[in-house]
Amino acid sequence: MTPYEKLKTVRRSDRPTARDYLDLLFEDRVDLCGDRRFGDDTAITAGIGTLDGVPVTYLATEKGRDLQERMRNQFGCPKPEGYRKAIRLMRQSEKFGRPVVCLVDTLGAYCGAEAEERGQGEAIAESILTLSGLKTPTLSLVIGEGGSGGALALCTTDRVYMLENACYSVISPEGCASILWKDSSRVSDAADALHITAQDMLQFGVAEQIFDEDFKHFPAMCKTIRRQMADDLKLLSTFSLEQLLENRYNRFRKFGIFEEGGVMHGTAL
Amino acid sequence: MQLPFFSKKSSEKPREDLICKQCKATVPAKDAVKNRFICPSCGAYLTMTPQDRLHLVADKDSFTAFRDELKSVNFLHFPGYSEKLEKAVTATGEPDAVVCGTAAIDGTPCALFLMDTRFIMASMGSVVGERITRTFEYATAHRLPVVGFAASGGARMQEGIVSLMQMAKVSAAVQRHAAQRLLYISVLTNPTTGGVTASFAMQGDLILAEPGATVGFAGRRVVEQTTKTALPEGFQSAEFVRDHGFIDKIVPRDALRDTLATLLRLHAPRNGGIA
Numbered sequence: 001m002t003p004y005e006k007l008k009t010v011r012r013s014d015r016p017t018a019r020d021y022l023d024l025l026f027e028d029r030v031d032l033c034g035d036r037r038f039g040d041d042t043a044i045t046a047g048i049g050t051l052d053g054v055p056v057t058y059l060a061t062e063k064g065r066d067l068q069e070r071m072r073n074q075f076g077c078p079k080p081e082g083y084r085k086a087i088r089l090m091r092q093s094e095k096f097g098r099p100v101v102c103l104v105d106t107l108g109a110y111c112g113a114e115a116e117e118r119g120q121g122e123a124i125a126e127s128i129l130t131l132s133g134l135k136t137p138t139l140s141l142v143i144g145e146g147g148s149g150g151a152l153a154l155c156t157t158d159r160v161y162m163l164e165n166a167c168y169s170v171i172s173p174e175g176c177a178s179i180l181w182k183d184s185s186r187v188s189d190a191a192d193a194l195h196i197t198a199q200d201m202l203q204f205g206v207a208e209q210i211f212d213e214d215f216k217h218f219p220a221m222c223k224t225i226r227r228q229m230a231d232d233l234k235l236l237s238t239f240s241l242e243q244l245l246e247n248r249y250n251r252f253r254k255f256g257i258f259e260e261g262g263v264m265h266g267t268a269l
Numbered sequence: 270m271q272l273p274f275f276s277k278k279s280s281e282k283p284r285e286d287l288i289c290k291q292c293k294a295t296v297p298a299k300d301a302v303k304n305r306f307i308c309p310s311c312g313a314y315l316t317m318t319p320q321d322r323l324h325l326v327a328d329k330d331s332f333t334a335f336r337d338e339l340k341s342v343n344f345l346h347f348p349g350y351s352e353k354l355e356k357a358v359t360a361t362g363e364p365d366a367v368v369c370g371t372a373a374i375d376g377t378p379c380a381l382f383l384m385d386t387r388f389i390m391a392s393m394g395s396v397v398g399e400r401i402t403r404t405f406e407y408a409t410a411h412r413l414p415v416v417g418f419a420a421s422g423g424a425r426m427q428e429g430i431v432s433l434m435q436m437a438k439v440s441a442a443v444q445r446h447a448a449q450r451l452l453y454i455s456v457l458t459n460p461t462t463g464g465v466t467a468s469f470a471m472q473g474d475l476i477l478a479e480p481g482a483t484v485g486f487a488g489r490r491v492v493e494q495t496t497k498t499a500l501p502e503g504f505q506s507a508e509f510v511r512d513h514g515f516i517d518k519i520v521p522r523d524a525l526r527d528t529l530a531t532l533l534r535l536h537a538p539r540n541g542g543i544a
Contacts, residue, residue, distance in 0.1 A: 109467075109486065109487075110495070111486075111487035111491045111492055111494075111495040112492065112495045112496050113492055113495075113496045113498075113500060113504070115486070115487075116485055116486060116487065116492060116504070116505060117513050118513070119471075119510075119513065119514070119515045120467070120486040120487070121466030121467045121470070121471050121484075121485065121486035121515075122466075122471040122515050124467035124468075124486070125440070125466070125467050125468050125469070125470070125471035125472050126471070126472075128436060128437055128440045128467075128468060129440050129443065129444050129472055132437070132440050132441040132444040133441075133444040133445075133448060148424075148433065148464070149424075149433070149436060149463075149464050149467040149468075149486075152433055152436055152437060153467075156437045156440070156441075168430055168433075169429070169430060169433075170424045170426050170428075170429055170430055170432050170433040170464070171424070171426045175491075176426050179426070180349070180426070189348075193345065193347050193348060193429075194345075194426065194429045194430075195345055195429045195430065196429070196430070200429075200430070201430065204430055204431060204434075206430050206434060248441075249441050249445070252434065252437040252438045252441050253402070253438055253441065253442075255395075255398075255431055255434035255435065255437070255438050256395035256396075256398055256399045256431065256434075256435065256438065257342060257344040257395050257428070257431055258339055258340060258341055258342055258395040258396050258399060259338075259339070259340040259341075259342050260337065260338055260339050260340070261338040262338075264342070266344070266395070266431075267344075268342060268344035269344060269345055269346065
């Protein structure tokens with residue numbers, strides 16, 4: 001499949017949504033609502049549950065399972081209050097020493113007028129900042145689209161996993177084609193140029209691991225994911241807090257491909 | 270951590286005349302400086318280069334640029350990016366869209382970063398992200414406040430996912446600076462949008478903005494398409510964003526230096542206080 005075909009695949013409405021994964025990854029789930037500031041955004045499903053017996057906080061962008069849900073959830077594009085709910089629960093997870101597990105499937109943060117009025121940029125900035133220094137292990141899994149800052153807000157984590165067809169991009173190929181070439185028919189070219197596939201992410205070090213997709217055996221697929229998450233949380237919990245935060249800092253500090261004094265930093269394609 | 274070396278930049282080029290975007294008047298460089306980069310004919314704010322900005326706010330000859338030899342690379346072989354870079358380097362005489370260093374503002378030392386919209390709309394790629402990150406790291410190591418002048422079209426899409434990661438990289442450095450209880454003043458200038466708004470521009474302890482500057486996350490056209498209605502005049506203006514609670518203060522250009530000086534002084538380490 002070409003990058004754009006992959007993107008179209010993960011956008012299909014018959015794919016499992018975040019809640020289908022939550023049902024199989026976590027037990028004893030209690031969903032929690034609200035940012036305690038303005039409202040509750042159902043585009044982010046959040047709560048507490050156990051992963052292989054360990055209590056964790058989960059934060060998931062939810063596209064919705066039917067049209068009504070999709071419309072209520074802005075098709076999975078979170079509003080500022082969604083990110084602020086996530087931030088509230090991140091801080092809570094730190095208080096109780098729970099790891100955070102994020103599931104991401106979003107075209108990006110919601111772009112409506114009310115989102116701008118309520119500080120969409122500030123909400124994302126605060127979410128990234130909070131995860132950067134959060135004193136508990138953090139994981140994220142991109143199950144479909146990882147759209148720009150709206151996805152990064154939940155992906156500034158110790159480990160990032162992706163499904164084999166999942167994509168992660170600074171801008172949608174549609175947006176890129178329209179801005180750069182004023183030509184929406186060149187979406188496929190934009191998808192190629194942007195390098196958005198899970199395999200690209202592995203190469204750039206943006207993701208650590210890719211999981212095979214096998215929706216015919218969805219419970220088994222989720223079991224594999226759950227095992228890996230549990231193993232990684234076990235490993236991350238052996239680090240001292242200083243080491244955990246140092247490793248997370250370095251994980252993001254390394255990003256950048258440039259020349260310095262004629263010497264390349266990072267690997268060009 | 271690798272610290273940048275200091276060097277004095279002595280390549281002072283003669284200033285070119287400025288053209289007011291609003292009334293199209295040609296403003297001789299000398300008058301622009303004297304009038305603090307406000308158009309003498311119509312009062313509109315002229316586009317400032319980082320050097321102009323330093324001239325406006327920093328103490329005379331106090332600025333020392335961080336010396337590095339960073340250079341952007343078209344590592345994705347993105348169509349047209351190499352040419353865009355070349356053009357921008359030629360037009361600005363700078364290797365990328367941000368200038369960083371240390372200076373004093375009315376005697377208070379600080380680290381600064383100043384973004385340059387003439388360079389691919391000050392979009393943030395690897396070099397911009399790296400320079401701003403190093404600025405925060407330097408300020409953390411030397412216990413300096415940071416004053417940042419944000420202006421950007423957002424992440425530099427020609428660098429793909431690596432440009433998105435700059436938001437996380439800079440944010441992590443801001444977080445470490447903040448954890449040391451050091452001051453970061455973010456000044457939003459026209460325009461501050463996209464991934465820069467959604468990261469370090471909105472992470473200041475204090476967020477100031479210039480009058481009328483566009484400040485937002487999504488572009489106006491994108492918002493209109495999403496909302497399917499025309500937006501009112503002044504939507505995403507600095508005043509609009511302040512009225513919605515996300516900017517501390519709008520500061521006119523001719524008061525910027527004094528406001529920064531006062532805020533920096535108010536945060537000076539106190540004897541017997543908490544260091």
